[in-house]
Amino acid sequence: MPYVDIKVAGTLTREQKAKIAEEITDTLERIAKKPKSYTYITFTEVAGENWAVAGDLLDSD
Template sequence: MPYVNIRIAGSLSREQKQKIAAEITDTLERVAGKPASYTYIAFDELPEENWAIAGQLLDED
């Protein structure tokens, strides 16, 4: 049973999540032979203030 966890700074629309989920599920089915009905995907949307790159929070200018 594949489990995919997507962590992203900011947020995605419902339509974006649906498309991402469909494409990841399709890839796992096509490449790894995993049935779509066994694939679980979770989206973790975090505020940009909770992410930092190169020592700078993403919500900083």
């Protein structure tokens, strides 16, 4: 029963999300022996204004 939440700054294309989901689900099956149907993955695309590193929003100049 893995649940994986992936937060990224910016956006991903549908194709990128499809490929990432496929690979991570495969990784969890091969390495952790989790049946593919058990794995839920969610993507959250975060605007630069809503993500800070080192105290600065990512859309800062």
